[in-house]
Amino acid sequence: MSFHQALQQAAQQGTAQTTDPISVNEYIDRVAAHPSIAATAHQRINDMISAAGSQPGQHSGETSYRFFAGELFGMDVPLDRVARYFGTAALGHETRRRILLLWGPPGGAKSTVAAMLKRGLEAWSQSDEGAVYALDGCPMHEEPLHLIPAPLRAQARDYTGVRIEGELCPVCRHRLGEEYGGDFLRFPVQRIFLSEARRVGIATFEPGDPKSMSMEQLTGGMDWKAIERYGSDAHPLALDWQGEFSKANRGLFEAVELLKNPAEFRNLFLTMAQEKQFKVPKFGYIDSDCAIVAHTNEAEFRAFMADAKNEALKDRLVTVSVPYNVRVTDEERIYEKLLSDRGGRTSAEMHVAPHALRAAAMVAVLSRLSEHENLGFVEKMKLYDGTEVGEWKLAQIPEIKRAADHEGMTGLGPRRIVDILSGAAEPIGDGGDDKYLTPIMALIALTDQIERMEVPRDERERLQAFVVDARKEIDRLLKDEVRKAFVPAFAEHAQRLLDNYLTNIEAYCQGTNTQDPITKEDRDPDEKLMRAIEEQVRPSVAESAKDTFRQGVLMRIGIALRTGQRPLSYETDTILASGIEEYLFDQLKDIVRVTVSKSSPDPDQAKRVNEVMRVLCEQSGYNQRSATDLLDYVGHLLNR
Numbered sequence: 001m002s003f004h005q006a007l008q009q010a011a012q013q014g015t016a017q018t019t020d021p022i023s024v025n026e027y028i029d030r031v032a033a034h035p036s037i038a039a040t041a042h043q044r045i046n047d048m049i050s051a052a053g054s055q056p057g058q059h060s061g062e063t064s065y066r067f068f069a070g071e072l073f074g075m076d077v078p079l080d081r082v083a084r085y086f087g088t089a090a091l092g093h094e095t096r097r098r099i100l101l102l103w104g105p106p107g108g109a110k111s112t113v114a115a116m117l118k119r120g121l122e123a124w125s126q127s128d129e130g131a132v133y134a135l136d137g138c139p140m141h142e143e144p145l146h147l148i149p150a151p152l153r154a155q156a157r158d159y160t161g162v163r164i165e166g167e168l169c170p171v172c173r174h175r176l177g178e179e180y181g182g183d184f185l186r187f188p189v190q191r192i193f194l195s196e197a198r199r200v201g202i203a204t205f206e207p208g209d210p211k212s213m214s215m216e217q218l219t220g221g222m223d224w225k226a227i228e229r230y231g232s233d234a235h236p237l238a239l240d241w242q243g244e245f246s247k248a249n250r251g252l253f254e255a256v257e258l259l260k261n262p263a264e265f266r267n268l269f270l271t272m273a274q275e276k277q278f279k280v281p282k283f284g285y286i287d288s289d290c291a292i293v294a295h296t297n298e299a300e301f302r303a304f305m306a307d308a309k310n311e312a313l314k315d316r317l318v319t320v321s322v323p324y325n326v327r328v329t330d331e332e333r334i335y336e337k338l339l340s341d342r343g344g345r346t347s348a349e350m351h352v353a354p355h356a357l358r359a360a361a362m363v364a365v366l367s368r369l370s371e372h373e374n375l376g377f378v379e380k381m382k383l384y385d386g387t388e389v390g391e392w393k394l395a396q397i398p399e400i401k402r403a404a405d406h407e408g409m410t411g412l413g414p415r416r417i418v419d420i421l422s423g424a425a426e427p428i429g430d431g432g433d434d435k436y437l438t439p440i441m442a443l444i445a446l447t448d449q450i451e452r453m454e455v456p457r458d459e460r461e462r463l464q465a466f467v468v469d470a471r472k473e474i475d476r477l478l479k480d481e482v483r484k485a486f487v488p489a490f491a492e493h494a495q496r497l498l499d500n501y502l503t504n505i506e507a508y509c510q511g512t513n514t515q516d517p518i519t520k521e522d523r524d525p526d527e528k529l530m531r532a533i534e535e536q537v538r539p540s541v542a543e544s545a546k547d548t549f550r551q552g553v554l555m556r557i558g559i560a561l562r563t564g565q566r567p568l569s570y571e572t573d574t575i576l577a578s579g580i581e582e583y584l585f586d587q588l589k590d591i592v593r594v595t596v597s598k599s600s601p602d603p604d605q606a607k608r609v610n611e612v613m614r615v616l617c618e619q620s621g622y623n624q625r626s627a628t629d630l631l632d633y634v635g636h637l638l639n640r
């Protein structure tokens with residue numbers, strides 16, 4: 001479909017999808033066939049999360065919910081608690097009468113969780129499994145089963161499998177009498193589609209200036225025109241139905257910064273959650289079924305929990321801490337997502353060189369980690385990211401995390417880092433608007449920003465030390481990157497080196513000589529070459545272990561030959577490959593230095609550098625500009 005066709009189709013659909021109304025009897029039969037269409041708000045959200053499926057999480061015993069994948073990273077534990085809240089609430093337990101309160105550091109993922117649930121519900125209500133029906137014309141799009149009178153509800157439950165909760169709203173009760181003469185089977189039922197923009201089943205409330213805040217924002221106020229018309233402010237049609245509690249009915253209510261609200265507002269929320277009802281003066285209780293997902297910053301949360309006056313309220317909250325992510329790889333994904341969201345309206349591109357986001361992610365994660373008595377910050381960062389360090393095993397992570405309950409609650413937030421990265425990118429210099437970002441630019445910008453932060457000096461120093469730690473890791477990665485680019489550029493060279501090494505160890509192990517390829521003279525095996533490579537193998541081979549190592553290599557060749565595989569090549573033998581690559585790199589690193597020290601290298605050197613550049617651009621994700629910077633930088637490192 002072309003863009004214009006798609007526009008045409010969207011325009012024809014209008015502002016809201018509509019379907020033909022159905023009768024109450026038809027609705028009851030649809031419920032009997034698919035009870036989930038008459039689900040409670042919590043059940044609906046639980047169905048939505050479950051339908052997307054789950055898989056085992058990062059660590060044993062953890063679950064990862066696909067519903068949240070793609071936008072939230074490194075948050076299996078808090079998201080599992082969120083999913084469990086809805087799971088328990090869906091069963092009709094007391095949990096559904098509690099507010100889900102997400103708390104954590106500023107700029108974390110709390111509001112993203114709420115936003116995903118809201119957008120998810122909109123999409124879910126468009127699907128067959130997530131279909132929602134309401135009484136036609138009801139200002140709070142209420143559940144049609146509310147029409148069924150109390151004496152018939154037990155029978156209705158047997159027939160449909162659904163327990164009916166709640167009573168007709170004042171408007172529908174009024175219309176039932178006036179328009180349908182009490183014959184509830186004539187009341188039309190309409191499929192609805194939840195939408196935040198149209199305020200159907202999804203609502204949001206943010207505390208404002210306490211002086212201008214009014215309870216009517218939540219409960220709805222008087223419709224003065226209607227009062228004039230009906231002559232009474234207690235007339236069923238005298239309410240304006242603009243309150244968020246009626247808008248959120250059937251779906252989700254996001255309470256932003258819940259604890260910042262004045263106490264009377266907080267109490268309204270708690271009553272709404274507990275009783276599933278709200279009260280408007282001159283009216284009885286009005287039923288509304290919504291899941292309230294609230295969030296708050298850590299400082300407010302702690303103050304609230306410490307205040308004895310809030311004891312009763314605390315019982316009505318299910319709290320889930322949402323710390324910052326502490327896995328470097330997930331942190332990179334968060335930046336990718338945030339940067340792509342920021343693309344905005346310009347067509348200017350930002351080329352992000354490999355490891356640039358990782359550099360910043362390391363500093364951010366390090367800043368969030370709690371101190372551990374036997375595990376350094378950098379080692380902890382690596383372990384969390386999936387690399388076992390020394391004696392520490394991945395299986396120990398849950399235990400390490402349990403001992404650090406404040407971890408991820410402080411430090412640098414992802415949004416702040418992405419601001420810094422956006423500012424750190426430099427023009428590519430081709431006259432256009434395009435920019436590029438390298439790991440070194442990222443680290444320099446972080447250093448500058450940390451220096452300007454209004455935090456105590458020792459905190460600034462702590463953060464700067466993490467930049468130094470990250471730089472060490474990045475230097476190693478960049479050297480590796482250049483080394484890796486050398487290998488394809490010098491693959492033949494590497495294979496020749498390997499063949500040469502194998503010839504020598506074969507002679508060594510058999511106690512024979514090697515032959516000079518040109519003079520055909522017999523020579524002793526080249527001990528210097530063999531040791532040079534073995535010392536570069538990771539982990540390096542000690543002098544005392546060289547015999548065993550060499551025999552091991554020969555044995556691998558034997559096995560490969562017997563099973564009909566290719567004899568050892570430096571690409572297939574990962575143990576030897578590391579040694580060969582390092583050795584080769586050592587031999588050739590002058591070529592990298594050349595790019596730094598000479599403005600016009602000789603043609604042969606220039607050709608070799610170009611080959612490395614080509615590999616970096618074609619295989620490793622660099623562009624000409626960032627590849628040149630990389631070689632310059634690594635050249636400097638090698639010159640030191």
Ligand SMILES: [Zn+2]
Binds near residue numbers: 140141170
């Ligand atoms: Zn109604």
